[in-house]
Amino acid sequence: MKTTAKKMISALFSAPQLCVIAFMAFAVSPSARADAIAFGQEISIPKNTASGTILARHYITPQQACGASKCTVQGIQAYPDGGGTPSTSTVITTNVSGISTRLWINGRAYGTSYPGVAFTQPIEVQLLSDGRTNLGGSLAGVHTSPYYYSLNIKENFNSTFYIYMRGNITPINGTCSVPNQTVKLPKTLLNRLDRIGSTAGTQSFQIQINNCPKGYNRIGYTLDPVGGVIANSPGVLPLTGGSSASGIKIRVENAQGAPATMGTSVTVAGYNKAAGGSFAIPMQASYIRTDATATPGTVNGAMTVFLDYR
Structure with missing residues (x-):
């Protein structure tokens, strides 16, 4: 009987708050x-x-x-x-x-x-x-x-x-808050990522923006990848410490699966100057193959959520 070793990859993706x-x-x-x-x-x-x-x-x-x-x-x-x-x-x-x-x-x-x-x-x-x-x-x-x-x-x-x-x-007295969170992607077989640009292991999550006070004309959020934006790779996060896989990264996407906008302020939909409130922004993250040669292992990435007020 012939057996084939399963090559697995796993990921830990964190989205820490930075109150800036x-x-x-x-x-x-x-x-x-x-x-x-x-x-x-x-x-x-x-x-x-x-x-x-x-x-x-x-x-x-x-x-x-x-x-x-x-x-x-x-x-x-x-x-x-x-x-x-x-x-x-x-x-x-x-x-x-x-x-x-x-x-x-x-x-x-x-x-x-x-x-x-x-x-x-x-x-x-x-x-x-x-x-x-x-x-x-x-x-x-x-x-x-x-x-x-x-x-x-x-x-x-x-x-x-x-x-x-x-x-x-x-x-204005007060600001919103964004709690830290860690998003764990499921383990995925390397052969599911068989070509550059292929994705697998999608995991949904939400960016929580809580307790926004009244009075602002607009509140926005900016997603900033830890390690910087990768040119010509929309939504893709650089590998962070503890990563052992190669040729594989994590791509952050909106709820419809399109690459998330990085480095540009996006309006928090639903914020009302007269009411304030808390908001949840649906997102998802996936593995993405980025290189012709890939090896299994752990894939880590992180991004910071900046809030801006106007």
Whole structure:
């Protein structure tokens, strides 16, 4: 009698909470060489957040900054409180107590400086909690010329690009909570994953978002794979510690089996500003074969759930 050894794989997938308030993105309408107005609307923000927490992000494309796909910033002037004396600090105050701002280019923060840096990806204007009491109010600035940043961009032929900020900050008492959880996928035979892209061992789970207070205009969540997003592999998590299999990873999917959106804020459906509440987001996870050669063993992956508020 001929017997065949069963090659098994197993997985442990964890989705830990990280109580960080971050990643609020606002759309920017590109127009060549126009000054930028960041935010420009009502922004509801948790009142008590740790100093340094990113509260909001506004993106400015190269097309908007210089009318091309690549811009070169020769000089930057950063103005605390929207005017006055320039500062070399990479974090400057706004005129709203508790809220500071930071200019982020190519993964680096800049104050007043002459960096000579080129960018092809959007630059960011960030709002940060700075440890002062968040009293709310308008971001418009307190000086005669209330811009927060001025950029000398080579492609603009000596014309200065100004970054203003608008919008009203409303502090809200309280945030939602996301409990940690571990999702165990069933053991699966390796021969069920017979080609690249094949999946098996689907396990349903839910992301729980609990006890959201009233008052926010929008609450969103962002799924962030531990180890980073894998290019051209939507929803796939990098292997984490304790993994012994190779060529196999875990893919996180929505309830319909489509790859989950990673790295982008998704609105929590059903949240109502007047009511608040708790919400369950149905998801599922599966093994996925990612390489031509695969070996059995344990497959571990993890992702962080970030919450953002507006």
